Amino acid sequence: MKNGVNGVALGVFIFFFLAVTVMGFLAARWRRAENEHSLDEWGLGGRSFGTWITWFLLGGDLYTAYTFVAVPAAIYAAGASGFFAVPYTILVYPLIFTFLPRLWSVSHKHGYVTTSDFVRGRFGSKGLSLAVALTGILATMPYIALQLVGIQAVLDVMGVGGDSSSNWFVRDLPLLIAFGVLAAYTYSSGLRAPALIAFVKDTLIYIVITVAIIYIPIKLGGFDDIFAKAGHAFSQVNPATGKPRGALAPPEAGQWTYATLALGSALALFMYPHSITATLSSKSREVIRRNTTILPLYSLMLGLLALLGFMAIAAGVKVTNGQLAIPQLFEDMFPDWFAGVAFAAIGIGALVPAAIMSIAAANLFTRNIYKDFIKPDATPKQEAQVSKIVSLLVKVGALVFVLTMDKTVAINFQLLGGIWILQTFPALVGGLFTRWFHRWALLAGWAVGMAYGTVAAYGVASPTQKHFGGSAKQIPGIGEIGYIGLTAFVLNVAVAVVLTIVLKAVKAPEGVDETEPEDYTADAGEPGVQTELTPTATP
Numbered sequence: 001m002k003n004g005v006n007g008v009a010l011g012v013f014i015f016f017f018l019a020v021t022v023m024g025f026l027a028a029r030w031r032r033a034e035n036e037h038s039l040d041e042w043g044l045g046g047r048s049f050g051t052w053i054t055w056f057l058l059g060g061d062l063y064t065a066y067t068f069v070a071v072p073a074a075i076y077a078a079g080a081s082g083f084f085a086v087p088y089t090i091l092v093y094p095l096i097f098t099f100l101p102r103l104w105s106v107s108h109k110h111g112y113v114t115t116s117d118f119v120r121g122r123f124g125s126k127g128l129s130l131a132v133a134l135t136g137i138l139a140t141m142p143y144i145a146l147q148l149v150g151i152q153a154v155l156d157v158m159g160v161g162g163d164s165s166s167n168w169f170v171r172d173l174p175l176l177i178a179f180g181v182l183a184a185y186t187y188s189s190g191l192r193a194p195a196l197i198a199f200v201k202d203t204l205i206y207i208v209i210t211v212a213i214i215y216i217p218i219k220l221g222g223f224d225d226i227f228a229k230a231g232h233a234f235s236q237v238n239p240a241t242g243k244p245r246g247a248l249a250p251p252e253a254g255q256w257t258y259a260t261l262a263l264g265s266a267l268a269l270f271m272y273p274h275s276i277t278a279t280l281s282s283k284s285r286e287v288i289r290r291n292t293t294i295l296p297l298y299s300l301m302l303g304l305l306a307l308l309g310f311m312a313i314a315a316g317v318k319v320t321n322g323q324l325a326i327p328q329l330f331e332d333m334f335p336d337w338f339a340g341v342a343f344a345a346i347g348i349g350a351l352v353p354a355a356i357m358s359i360a361a362a363n364l365f366t367r368n369i370y371k372d373f374i375k376p377d378a379t380p381k382q383e384a385q386v387s388k389i390v391s392l393l394v395k396v397g398a399l400v401f402v403l404t405m406d407k408t409v410a411i412n413f414q415l416l417g418g419i420w421i422l423q424t425f426p427a428l429v430g431g432l433f434t435r436w437f438h439r440w441a442l443l444a445g446w447a448v449g450m451a452y453g454t455v456a457a458y459g460v461a462s463p464t465q466k467h468f469g470g471s472a473k474q475i476p477g478i479g480e481i482g483y484i485g486l487t488a489f490v491l492n493v494a495v496a497v498v499l500t501i502v503l504k505a506v507k508a509p510e511g512v513d514e515t516e517p518e519d520y521t522a523d524a525g526e527p528g529v530q531t532e533l534t535p536t537a538t539p
Contacts, residue, residue: 005159006331012340013158013347016204017178020197020348024185027192037381039113042190042388043363045281047108051290053195054282057356058291059298060198061278062089062269065150065350066143068205070411071302073322075309079234079246081254083306084262089299091266097292100270101285102432102520108285109519114360115276115428116368122431124511125439126372131446132424133368136273137394139417140361143272144398145410147350147357149323151178152402154343157327172403178347183395186355187388191281194355201352204345206301208330212311212342213304216333220314229314256480257472264486268422273360274353285523354395362391415471416457419485423449423492430496432520439511441499449492456484 040047049057067085074082103118112118115136120129155174185193217223227248234246250258269275282288312329319325330342366387371378378386401410427442462469475482 006157006336006339008336009331009340009343010158010160012337013154013343016200016341016344017181017347020200020351021181021185023196023200024181024189024193024351027185027189027196030189030192030196037384039363039366039380039383039387040111042384043113043359044277045191045195047281048283049195049281049287050283051287051294054278054287055291055294056198056202057191057195057278057281058275058295060194060201060349060352061274061356062295062353063205063298063302063349064147064353065346066146066414067302068305068346068349069150069153069323069326070146071306072309072312072326075306076312076317076325077246077309077322079230080249081246081258082309083303084258084265086299086303086306088262088265088269089302090296091262092269093292093296093299095266096270097289099429099432100279100292101288103276103428104279104282104285104288105522106432106515106519107280108524109522110515113280114273114364114367115271115424116364119427119431120368120372121514122435123427123437123439123442124513125443128427128439128443128446129368129372131443132427133364135420135424135446135450136271136364137361139421140273140357141394141397142401142410142413142417143274144354144357144361144394145401146414147354148175148179148398148402149410150350151175151347153321153323154327154346157324157331158343175399175402178351179395179399182351182354183392186358186391186395190388191277191356191359194352194359195281197348197355198352201345201348204341205349208342208345209301209304211334211338212308212330216308216311216315216329219333220311226310226314230310233313254481256475256478256482260475260483260486261472264422264483264489265418267425267489268418268485271421271424271428272357273364274357277356277360277363283524285521354398358391358394358398359387361394362387362389365390409465409468412465412468412470416454416468419453419457419471419488420450422485422489423453425489426493426496435513436500437496438500438503438508440508441496441503444499445492445494445496448495449488452491453484453488456488460484 071082071085074085076082103115106112107118110117110121112121114133116129116133119132120126152175160174217226220226231248234244234248236245237243238245270279279288282291308326308329312325315329315332317325317328317332319328327343327346331339334342366383370386371383375382423446426437426445430437430442456473457471458467460468460470460473471484472481473484473487474480475487
């Protein structure tokens with residue numbers, strides 16, 4: 001790490017940060033509707049985004065600053081096991097092609113803003129809807145925190161804040177400023193702000209990755225030397241574990257972990273509220289279908305991005321916190337001005353998803369807690385106002401989490417969030433294709449999956465942490481080490497199936513389904529499809 005502040009890189013970073021800040025506030029006037037006081041407008045951008053806006057928004061939503069920093073950092077720390085993110089993003093797109101268009105259609109027809117809205121309407125159960133909403137909020141909070149961790153990593157490498165001062169206020173002031181700006185333009189512009197900024201974010205990331213994958217190997221002597229140096233480094237024994245640091249290819253003993261983590265992560269990705277929020281903002285069913293075919297371009301970028309972890313090893317990057325490895329690689333290898341561009345890509349890559357995540361969490365609270373249980377007669381204007389306030393509180397919570405807890409804890413809680421959010425899959429995706437499951441059985445399955453996943457993760461230790469030290473554990477009955485979230489999901493489904501059979505046998509009340517079969521294939525503008533911005537009433 002260079003001594004002092006990297007003034008040139010910081011100047012470039014500030015330039016781009018100010019540019020997207022202006023864009024964030026101007027976004028309030030972009031595609032402005034006559035009635036701005038509703039969740040459809042503030043929280044879903046008026047459900048008006050076309051193919052390319054949705055593509056950039058989803059890309060900015062899913063491929064975050066944490067992705068930019070953490071995926072190559074995992075490669076840097078342990079080798080090829082960190083590549084699990086690449087196959088899971090390949091697996092996810094055929095999967096979502098089957099159900100996202102159905103979710104868009106039924107949500108557009110009935111004015112659903114969240115997944116919990118759909119679950120309540122499909123199964124006639126506010127209890128199951130509440131469980132899905134709370135899970136979404138809990139899983140999203142540490143995810144937002146990790147975006148702030150990404151910004152902080154960049155600031156640390158540039159010599160701004162971080163550990164440069166013993167005074168906590170001076171140390172964290174840059175992060176506080178970034179948080180304040182993010183909170184302000186999200187409050188004023190809603191989903192339109194990250195949708196507009198995503199264009200800049202994704203363009204910068206593609207430029208940085210393209211340059212990095214060509215320029216850095218040339219400086220390091222080519223990929224042959226990079227892989228040779230990485231292989232040598234991974235063969236060294238880690239004193240903390242007594243085992244080799246990692247491997248260029250996953251060892252046989254880790255293949256179950258690798259495969260289950262990839263599959264479980266693929267199932268979980270579009271259960272996150274921010275993924276669904278970006279999806280429901282699109283203007284037609286066909287937009288969603290097109291996006292599932294072109295989003296894999298981001299997986300190509302992710303594969304190239306992951307190679308930076310090997311490059312950091314070959315370049316001799318030494319950091320105590322693995323999250324700093326890639327920012328440090330950029331500062332060491334690039335001219336200062338282009339390092340600033342790279343840092344801006346990471347910083348803006350944090351602002352876009354953090355904004356969408358806070359909006360998504362706020363929408364869940366507003367529609368499925370505030371309106372369902374506190375103020376059932378809330379007007380659309382009141383809903384929008386509550387959601388704006390809650391989005392601020394969510395960001396404050398994430399900021400407190402980052403400033404008061406160790407960064408490793410934030411990462412491990414995000415892994416726990418992945419285990420939790422996967423347990424909403426049976427209710428959401430199952431409900432999109434069948435009404436066979438009983439609402440009480442789905443709730444019981446969710447509870448079992450949540451309990452098992454949390455307890456199992458609590459029992460996982462790491463060299464630096466006694467509890468919640470990872471997301472893999474021995475699979476009961478198989479004996480192989482696998483992803484806890486997928487094991488919990490299997491238990492979840494098993495309980496839901498068995499209890500559904502029992503509850504149907506005793507003729508337990510199943511609740512009212514307010515949807516019709518044709519709702520799941522309807523497109524915008526078709527007869528009977530809701531086009532107003534006011535959501536339909538639900539029992």
